Amino acid sequence: MDLERITQRLHAIRDQNDWQRFHSPKNLAMAASVEMAELVEIFQWLGEDESRRLPAERLEHVGQEVADILMYLTLLCGELRIDMDAALQAKLADNERRFAR
Amino acid sequence: MDLERITQRLHAIRDQNDWQRFHSPKNLAMAASVEMAELVEIFQWLGEDESRRLPAERLEHVGQEVADILMYLTLLCGELRIDMDAALQAKLADNERRFAR
Amino acid sequence: MDLERITQRLHAIRDQNDWQRFHSPKNLAMAASVEMAELVEIFQWLGEDESRRLPAERLEHVGQEVADILMYLTLLCGELRIDMDAALQAKLADNERRFAR
Amino acid sequence: MDLERITQRLHAIRDQNDWQRFHSPKNLAMAASVEMAELVEIFQWLGEDESRRLPAERLEHVGQEVADILMYLTLLCGELRIDMDAALQAKLADNERRFAR
Numbered sequence: 361m362d363l364e365r366i367t368q369r370l371h372a373i374r375d376q377n378d379w380q381r382f383h384s385p386k387n388l389a390m391a392a393s394v395e396m397a398e399l400v401e402i403f404q405w406l407g408e409d410e411s412r413r414l415p416a417e418r419l420e421h422v423g424q425e426v427a428d429i430l431m432y433l434t435l436l437c438g439e440l441r442i443d444m445d446a447a448l449q450a451k452l453a454d455n456e457r458r459f460a461r
Numbered sequence: 462m463d464l465e466r467i468t469q470r471l472h473a474i475r476d477q478n479d480w481q482r483f484h485s486p487k488n489l490a491m492a493a494s495v496e497m498a499e500l501v502e503i504f505q506w507l508g509e510d511e512s513r514r515l516p517a518e519r520l521e522h523v524g525q526e527v528a529d530i531l532m533y534l535t536l537l538c539g540e541l542r543i544d545m546d547a548a549l550q551a552k553l554a555d556n557e558r559r560f561a562r
Numbered sequence: 563m564d565l566e567r568i569t570q571r572l573h574a575i576r577d578q579n580d581w582q583r584f585h586s587p588k589n590l591a592m593a594a595s596v597e598m599a600e601l602v603e604i605f606q607w608l609g610e611d612e613s614r615r616l617p618a619e620r621l622e623h624v625g626q627e628v629a630d631i632l633m634y635l636t637l638l639c640g641e642l643r644i645d646m647d648a649a650l651q652a653k654l655a656d657n658e659r660r661f662a663r
Numbered sequence: 664m665d666l667e668r669i670t671q672r673l674h675a676i677r678d679q680n681d682w683q684r685f686h687s688p689k690n691l692a693m694a695a696s697v698e699m700a701e702l703v704e705i706f707q708w709l710g711e712d713e714s715r716r717l718p719a720e721r722l723e724h725v726g727q728e729v730a731d732i733l734m735y736l737t738l739l740c741g742e743l744r745i746d747m748d749a750a751l752q753a754k755l756a757d758n759e760r761r762f763a764r
Contacts, residue, residue, distance in 0.1 A: 563664040563666055563747070563748045563751065565664055568751065568755065571755055571759065572755070574759075574763065575758055575759060575762050575763055578762070578763050579762055586711035586712070586714050586715055587706060587714040587715060587717070587725075588706040588709055588710075588711050588714035589711065591702050591703050591705070591706050591714075592703065592706075594699060594702070595696075595699045595700065595702075595703050598695060598696045598699045598732075599696065601692050601695070601696075602692050602693065602696050604692070605688060605689040605692045605693075608689055609689075610687035610689050610690065611687070613687050613688040613689035613692075614687055614688060614742065614743075616688070616743065621743055621745060624688075624739075624743060624745060625740075625745045625746075625747075625749075625750030625753070625754075626750065626753075626754055628736055628739070628740060628745065628747060628750055628751075629747075629750045629751045629753070629754035629755070630754065631695075631699075631732070631736065632736070632747070632751050633751070633754065633755070633758075635729055635732065635733070638725075638729070639726075639729060641715065642715075642717065642722055642725060644722060644725060644726045644729065645726075646664070646726075646729060646730075646733070647664045648726075649726030649727065649729055649730045650664065650669065650729075650730045650733050650734070652726070652727075652730070653726075653727055653730035653731065653734065654669065654672055654673070654730070654734070657676055657734075658672065658675075658676060661676050661679070661680055662675065662676055662679050
């Protein structure tokens with residue numbers, strides 16, 4: 361996943377629509393949480409086993425909602441100049457220290 | 462961001478702790494949403510302008526919560542065999558069609 | 563707010579639609595969180611001041627989303643035999659002890 | 664549930680702590696959503712059946728989180744002068760029309 365290229369394309373869309381004034385980190389976090397709930401909604405009435413074998417159209421829907429979340433997280437990290445990959449690497453290494461034998 | 466390598470490392474942690482039985486897509490979506498709220502919590506009482514100029518320790522906290530969300534989304538996509546990068550590319554192209562002039 | 567009467571009416575709707583099997587506390591909590599995000603969505607791009615002076619139709623929308631959340635919380639407390647009013651009184655008294663001078 | 668009395672007590676706590684400037688509807692919705700996630704967190708790794716038979720201490724925890732959500736929703740409706748009980752009655756009647764035979 362080429363985060364730099366993705367950020368550029370997201371910024372191009374944002375700037376063409378004059379959305380920058382809406383894109384405070386506070387608002388982007390809210391927007392990401394709304395998209396997250398749209399992901400959760402897909403699973404809310406499913407049993408756990410059912411959630412493992414989704415039909416193709418639901419799988420596509422899951423992918424779309426995950427993508428929406430990723431876009432807002434990328435924009436959020438862009439505003440705050442957080443290196444998303446570095447943050448993930450650090451957290452992963454931390455989890456390996458804490459939970460791996 | 463090398464999603465394949467990240468998935469492998471997350472699966473190693475999961476398997477060493479016998480967490481696979483907890484990792485239904487339904488549960489992983491819930492867990493991701495809980496981490497999302499921890500991200501939102503950082504911003505809940507801040508003004509929009511304040512949210513643009515966070516002190517270093519808060520920035521680090523933001524990075525950690527973003528990383529937690531990404532880890533659960535990666536695990537979710539792993540369970541459902543969704544290609545997260547492809548899903549993001551598709552959604553980005555769709556947004557460009559809809560919102561770019 | 564007559565919680566007992568509300569619970570009865572919610573149970574009548576549930577039973578007429580055979581929804582009881584879906585109404586595990588886990589699922590009801592998820593459903594409540596999805597409704598919560600629909601509430602948050604109303605505010606996501608608004609400034610704080612704007613959020614104080616909503617036009618009538620948005621106010622009605624807020625009321626509807628709040629009601630959806632309350633319905634799921636009432637159903638959740640019904641399943642777990644939690645007295646929602648008593649829980650609220652206890653928490654309020656606790657907050658008064660901690661935060662009132 | 665005496666919503667008027669609850670609102671008065673919440674406002675007393677708020678005013679004694681000078682929190683009114685934080686209590687924009689936008690922020691209160693965010694805060695409610697963060698509390699909602701704390702409710703969801705209790706259930707995230709539980710099976711549906713497990714979620715129906717919680718031990719006493721978890722039940723108490725559920726009650727506390729529900730109460731936290733209710734407090735923020737009450738404050739939100741207070742700011743916007745929304746009658747929470749009327750909103751609930753309207754939504755219930757609407758659901759009865761749509762879903763009751």
